[in-house]
Structure formats: C-alpha cells, structure tokens
Amino acid sequence: MPVITSARHMSLQDMVPLLNHQQAAKVDVVAPASALRSVDGTIELFGVTPVVDDRGVTAVDGRYRPTGSADGQIAAKLDIPVRYLRRLRDDARLDLYDSNVNGLLHGRADVADPEPDDRSFLLRLFTAPTPDQPGVLRALLSDRYGIIDNLDVLAAVLDGIHAVDVDAEIRSCDLTESSMHCKVYAPQMSALAPTFLAHYRTPFANPELEAERQRVAGHLERVRPIASAEGLGYEPGCEPVVFAGFRFSNDETGHRAVTLTPEVVIQICGNGLTMPMFSSTRRHIGDQLEIGQAWSQDTYRKKLAVITAETRDKVAEWLSAEFFTARVEELEHQAATPVHQPERTMEVLTKRLGFTETERAGILSHFIAGGQLTAAGIANAVTSYSQTVPNPVRADSLDDLAVQAMSLV
Known part of the structure; x- marks a missing residue:
C-alpha cells in the first residue's frame, strides 16, 4: 500500500495509524554525493551500505522519486534555480533535469579533473511498496540535520x-x-x-x-x-x-x-x-x-x-x-x-x-x-x-x- 503523505482535518484516531504506516516505511541514510545520480527525474542510490536498525537490515540502493519539497532541496543544495528545476519536471524535460543534477554532483565528464561534489547528505526516504516501484525521496538535507519524527x-x-x-x-x-x-x-x-x-x-x-x-x-x-x-x-x-x-x-x-x-x-x-x-x-x-x-x-x-x-x-x-x-x-x-x-x-x-x-x-x-x-x-x-x-x-x-x-x- 503506498504511503499517504498528505491529509487535512483529521482526528487523532485518524492520524496515529497513518503516522505508524509512515514510520514503517521510513529509512534515513547518510550518503556521499558520489553515490547519487539522477535517472529520468528520479534519484538513484548505488553502492550505499544497507541500514541496520531495530527493524533489521534495509537495503537502500534503488530509485526514489523526489517530492516537490525534495526537488526544492536538490535545487538549493546544488545551487540550481528552483523554478527552473521544477519547470524541467513539469515540462517533462527529464533529460535536462538529469544533466543539471548529475553534472553538479559528479562534475564535468569532458575534462580530466571533473571536480565532483565532495559533500555528504542525509536522505530521508520512504521505501517502495513493491520492488518494481520507486520509493520516495522526502528530503535531501545537511548531514547535521537533527531528525525528530x-x-x-x-x-x-x-x-x-x-x-x-x-x-x-x-x-x-x-x-x-x-x-x-x-x-x-x-x-x-x-x-x-x-x-x-x-x-x-x-x-x-x-x-x-x-x-x-x-x-x-x-x-x-x-x-x-x-x-x-x-x-x-x-x-x-x-x-x-x-x-x-x-x-x-x-x-x-x-x-x-x-x-x-x-x-x-x-x-x-x-x-x-x-x-x-x-x-x-x-x-x-x-x-x-x-x-x-x-x-x-x-x-x-x-x-x-x-x-x-x-x-x-x-x-x-x-x-x-x-x-x-x-x-x-x-x-x-x-x-x-x-x-x-x-x-x-x-x-x-x-x-x-x-x-x-x-x-x-x-x-x-x-x-x-x-x-x-x-x-x-x-x-x-x-x-x-x-x-x-x-x-x-x-x-x-x-x-x-x-x-x-x-x-x-
């Protein structure tokens, strides 16, 4: 069942099971920029160590579709004008979306010294409901962000x-x-x-x-x-x-x-x-x-x-x-x-x-x-x-x- 992310005018009795469902799908990981790439407008993680917590071992490699909020954070972290990046998604120019994001994460491919981004980021994710679907990238944050759920x-x-x-x-x-x-x-x-x-x-x-x-x-x-x-x-x-x-x-x-x-x-x-x-x-x-x-x-x-x-x-x-x-x-x-x-x-x-x-x-x-x-x-x-x-x-x-x-x- 997909995770519900938005609802208005709920009772407490409605809210608690919804939050519990979200909690079960949440995973947070700190990953270097080198482990991220954009593919058809989704963010793919690769070579990232699985997360081990009280739920067991969760593999995080795979694709995650950014929310509108996460798109704004990607733009801010990579110094891309946010209206431009969102317009690329809205206009289905995901080829340009990928080129901008990947070029700034990994550096220019046509030079000997590409100068990739050397930062690490905290990614807040919802895992995919089934293996053939992408998960959700909820946020791309500083590795100093203090999580409080x-x-x-x-x-x-x-x-x-x-x-x-x-x-x-x-x-x-x-x-x-x-x-x-x-x-x-x-x-x-x-x-x-x-x-x-x-x-x-x-x-x-x-x-x-x-x-x-x-x-x-x-x-x-x-x-x-x-x-x-x-x-x-x-x-x-x-x-x-x-x-x-x-x-x-x-x-x-x-x-x-x-x-x-x-x-x-x-x-x-x-x-x-x-x-x-x-x-x-x-x-x-x-x-x-x-x-x-x-x-x-x-x-x-x-x-x-x-x-x-x-x-x-x-x-x-x-x-x-x-x-x-x-x-x-x-x-x-x-x-x-x-x-x-x-x-x-x-x-x-x-x-x-x-x-x-x-x-x-x-x-x-x-x-x-x-x-x-x-x-x-x-x-x-x-x-x-x-x-x-x-x-x-x-x-x-x-x-x-x-x-x-x-x-x-």
Whole structure:
C-alpha cells in the first residue's frame, strides 16, 4: 500500500495509524554525493551500505522519486534555480533535469579533473511498496540535520500535556509531505467574549463555504469535539464562548522545526486565533554524522525529553486562567472597531499582510457570511477561511495573521 503523505482535518484516531504506516516505511541514510545520480527525474542510490536498525537490515540502493519539497532541496543544495528545476519536471524535460543534477554532483565528464561534489547528505526516504516501484525521496538535507519524527513529537507533546494534568484534547490534525500540524484545546478553560463575537454567525452555515471546508478534508470525517456551554443567557449553540488552546507542528524534512503556539478557539465554528508573539520554536540541528553512522538513541530520547518538558511548561502557562483571561481581554479591547468599507479594507490588508487575490476574495466572502462588520469580523473571517485552505502550512500562516489584521482595521 503506498504511503499517504498528505491529509487535512483529521482526528487523532485518524492520524496515529497513518503516522505508524509512515514510520514503517521510513529509512534515513547518510550518503556521499558520489553515490547519487539522477535517472529520468528520479534519484538513484548505488553502492550505499544497507541500514541496520531495530527493524533489521534495509537495503537502500534503488530509485526514489523526489517530492516537490525534495526537488526544492536538490535545487538549493546544488545551487540550481528552483523554478527552473521544477519547470524541467513539469515540462517533462527529464533529460535536462538529469544533466543539471548529475553534472553538479559528479562534475564535468569532458575534462580530466571533473571536480565532483565532495559533500555528504542525509536522505530521508520512504521505501517502495513493491520492488518494481520507486520509493520516495522526502528530503535531501545537511548531514547535521537533527531528525525528530512526527510520531515521536506527537507522543512527547501528549506526555507534556499529561504531566500538567490538564483536561486538553487534540481537536484537529493535518499532514503534508514535510510536516505535521495539530490543534489542542481545553474544554474546561472557557470564557465569554461578547464583544469579539457580537452578531457573529458561523460562515459554515453557508453550504458553499461548508463544502469548501469539507473539500479539503477529503474522505476523512471532520472531527471538532468542541463542548457546548448552556445557561449563559444566549440561544443554545450561539453563546459567545471561546476556549483556551494551542497549536503544535513539526517538520521532518528540514524546512522548519518543532513549534508551539497558543490560540483562542471559537466554539461555534472551530476558528483558531493564534498568538504568534508567544510562539516557542526548536530547530532541528544535530551533530555531524559520518557516512553510515547511526543516530544515537540516547541523544534522540534527550531531544524528545526537552520537547516534553517545554510542552509541559507552555501548557501550564497558556492554559492557565491568568494567561487565557489576559488574551481574551486583549481581543475584546480591539474587537469593536467598525468596518464601513469591507472591500477597501480587504484591499489594504492584502497589501499590508501579503494575501493573494484568491485569499482576499475568500476572506471577504467569509467576512460577509459571518455578518460581523467589525475588526473582530475580519479576524474571524481570516481564521474561518483558513479552514478551507488545502495547504496546512499556509493555513497556519493565515491564522497567525488574524490578530494583526484586526489591529490594522
């Protein structure tokens, strides 16, 4: 069965078996440039020592098809313009793709001293499901890259949550070719935000917008177990309730790191308003590895222990009444600024915050559907629109811009 590399809006119960399936297919190897060559746009390894680990002996010689992310890393490592290399693949000019990659890996074939690349690289791979198929080249990285796998990060973060003894649940999970993104909330840590949610209705009551959210979820059933609160003087299901929460992500292929970010979760629609100014980031940097060298399990366990401890400390801070109350008060203070010209406001925000034209139009649609003609309506439109964005990395970036968008109104 081929490895699934991308999925959106999963439950924890969906995510864990998917990560376990990936884990079984993963293999990491440090190889010299001389052991790599490009053949019809795939990267072939040859003469590489098999990997020996607790699963046994895994032969790694063979072909691996680069992901889009890995193509970008090949371009960066070999100083090839990334748009050029991707265009060669898109235009089926794999002969030129091979010539560029091989020429820079092995040097010129028409001279006595070809000056080949003398570096070694860490290759993160998925083995092929059958011998007649290529595997997947997930990443071509520095031999100093510190591996921390998604499944282990997930376990470390859950351990950190349990250490604080907080009633917190993972409400949504996303996966891309390179990264994992999970959202956590505390159903018992709630507050009213009547100004921030004044006159707000979920945009997903609009069937077209709900269809967009479901479209990016694919075949997986969307699970957002947000608890309801009653007896607060509002129509049941429409109370202006927000919950404390946070988001965490991990990148396995070199682009980012383990990142923790607090957020405020909106009950009626599942919007997550993040507070990036409080983010905590741990980058993947390790000791240089020799060719064929195995990763130290003791060192790996220590890295995970640091992630667990950091999660414990951040959860204790971010899911505390003091922190949560202060963030809600800040949102309430900025929320009521009126928006008299929505289209003009979105034009200004698009220029200031770098939204694409597609994003501008989508956020404006969510703003109108939300029925909230205030700065808070802009923030809520950004975070509801982000749920319809196929790429979780961009969706997280949009959530990070919501508070700033509100402050610019």
